[in-house]
Amino acid sequence: MTSWFQRLSDRDRIGVVALIPILALLVLLIAVPPDGSERAQWGQFIGRFHPLAVHLPIGLILLVPILELVGRSPRFSYLRPSAGFVLGLTTVSAIAAAGLGWCLARSGGYSGPLVTQHMWGGISLSFFCWICWMARGRLDTGRWRLLYPLALATTIAVMTWTGYRGGQLVRGEDHLTEVMPGGMRKFLGVSVPLKMTAASSVNTFYGGRIQPIFAGHCITCHGPDKHKSNLRLDSYGSLMRGSKHGPVVKAKDLHGSELFRRISLSPTDDDFMPKQGKRPLSPDEVKLIEWWIAAGASDALSVDAIKTAPAQTTAAAEVTFDRIDAAEVARQRAGLASSVAKLQKRYPNILEYESRGSVNLVLNASLLGDRFRDADLDALSPVADRVVVADFSRTGITDRSAPALATMKRLRVLRLVDTKITDVTARVFGGLDQLESLSVFATGVTPASLPTMAQLLKLRHLYVGETTIRADGTIPEALKGKVLF
């Protein structure tokens, strides 16, 4: 006695079998719905393939009407038979995608009406696909003639709606409407969306200053649709309720406010918020939250209550490093390279490039002391115009080196501590217009040279200790505040 199952055709048998996972998913959705907690890693990992897997049934279900319609013409009649196969594939892939979706919803911290609607949509979609598949090719006569086309149209409509809901889950409820052109918005009757579920009055400090921060950085993961750790930041009440671990904001207690702790960590820290590549809060925003918590974390505080600090610190950019293009550097140094090499051999360890990527030079003759004299400074003339930092402290140079010094036009830092130079050399300083720091400590320079040095626009520090220049003497206006005695 053959069972009714064995009497079915192959296709129908597969159809019945396919019904089982659909019913299973239905049971799962009712009995084990997503509840906003995050769970087992496997569930989360597998579930994250849902956004990927879902594209297959979407593509396939859109293909079916194309095959049916285009297949009506005699030239493409071979297309029509394949529609059935494609429908079968759609059903199976829709079921699989729905299953992955349940894993994701269950394990990924989702809850709320949006995700529930999306899941119902997904399961209904699987069921409608199944109906299309079973209805195709039979019940073609009489009143049932329209069943298949209607079922197909319904399926596509359900898919569109489910897909839209899915997009909102990932990108936010208003991800389409917020960029909708004004005319279209009016036509559809869509209002400018409220970002917060319980928007506090903008006249309060919380409503006007703090809530927008959360809206801009936090509610994608801590909002009505997705709330990691059961923390919602979309209203004052839910903020103060805290997460599943307890309150995240404690009035006047920065130390005990987990929310504040997390946003002030170093970006490389594991606990840093916001995570997952979301834009971090600016230092001003962190500061605002800090003041608000320190002032009592109340939603009744007026928006003008806390006077923000006068100096808004500009956010210090994180430091980055440029790559050094060795070939380019070698090319730039080509003209100098042989002179530099020769001089380095003659005067070891006192002459070196400013950096690995630079063509400028740094000279520290102080190490040679008395042995470095005017003649030696002359010997450096081939490279003199590329020297940017020069230290001749305690060397044997005299005023006879003044012309040689004058050729060092790129000098930024010049030190002549404890040398025999006098105002004669100081006269050439006026021509060194890149000078930022000049030290004539313990030299023969007198106040007569101050006007020359006052011409240097970029000069920031002038060291004149142990000279005849005194603090109580006349200091040119341009040098006030830059001279150190």
Place this chain on the structure above:
Amino acid sequence: MPDFETKPDGRHSRASNGEVDRDVRQALLQAQTRRHFLRTLGSGLGTVFMGTLAAKYATSANTARPAPASPDLDFTRDPSTPLSVLPPQFAAKARRVIYLHMAGAPSQLELFEHKPELTRLNGQDCPASFLAGKRFAFINGVPKLLGSQYPFHQAGQSGHWISDRLPHLEKHMDDLCLIKSMRTDQFNHAPAQLLVQTGNARLGYASFGSWVLYGLGSENQNLPGFIVLLSGGKSPDGGKQLWGSGFLPSVYQGVQCRSHGEPVLYLENPSSISRPLRRIMLDAIDAIDQQTYTDFGNPETVTRIAQYELAFRMQMEATDAMDIRKEPDSVRARYGSKPGVASFANNCLVARRLAERGVRFIQLYHWGWDSHGAAANEALNIGFADRCRETDQPIAALLDDLQQRGLLEDTLVVWGGEFGRTSMRENRGGQEMKWVGRDHNPGAFTIWLAGAGVKPGITHGETDDMGYEIVRDPVEVRDLHATMLYLLGFDHHKLNYRFQGLEQKLTSVKPARVVPEILA
């Protein structure tokens, strides 16, 4: 080998030719050490075998990497001048570092952290939340909160709070950059000091000064590039590894000098050896070392030759550099230093002289800041006050001198300990102790930086009202290292050395970031 023997009856007789031959042959055999045997082995069967293997395995992918070179920056030098100057990776302000390490961990709550709330709660029981989940070195049970033992006031145009213990340093308040949110994960001295100085709490890693020498070389070839001076009566707990070279070639290690008497023990020639005679001796040693290098090819041999030469040059220059009698009385008085007496003040004056002479990394350790309160010299109102007195004036004078000469523009000065101290009074064994002290607190401590590339007159980071934990901008020790290396002109990832299959770096393996807020 004797060419005559003493016979039992006391006569001497010349050995026969045969005996001499035998003795010579024996001596020659004994002169062939195992090392020689293994070396010549390579030219025999061994080489033939290796040749067959080499042909099989030699592809471009398998050819050995040149030994320790950074793939991005090349730090190789001629082995006879291992400390020659190299340019930094990019143009930077700092060209030398003076690191003042206060060994023992100075109490930030008695120096820079003004916590009136803590003072108000002085004597009350410490709340449980401060104790939960923490390990303490000595605190037991429920200690009492301890307010600052000294009054605070604001100083300088920046208006930073400072206690009354540092009256001289106060004048430089607008030059300092205070970091109040330093953090470490070590709560005992030796590993914490190792972490601060070598980037790793275990032994075997290269110290900061070694990295700087490796990266930049030493300008003055007649002095060690990395000099360490100790004061306070004891060496720091971390030991000599704090200035050791770890896995870097040993030529980059710090040289501990003395600030009175001979800078380095046994540097001077003994009375019977003149300098020319020493030169002849060194030439002979050089010749033997050169032969060894030709035989075995170990680059450390060439470095050894270089170090002997350095010691010879140091005989002239080191004594002169470290001799503070050459400074006028007025200068010595400003530091509070006395020649012949080992002190932090002497060390500071020597540090300035060394900075003028192109020493790359000068490190001063002052011992005795471990204010537990278990003895008078550990008490916050006795020993701690002494330490402040010993260091305040010299540090201020050092900053003065560097600034006057313009050297502060390219010298990075750092002051700090290895961790902080607790807001609670230490109660060793659960009892109230006779003297007042604090236990270790790795959760927050204060350091300051001054000089090259540092933004002066600011404070970075903040601790809570009790001064116990950081609430804003925590800075890990590795972040500080990354920032200091940045000021010296290096990306901390690129100043590296291949060892044990890893590109080792000062900031070790955890992610570190340069702190942009303290950069000028």
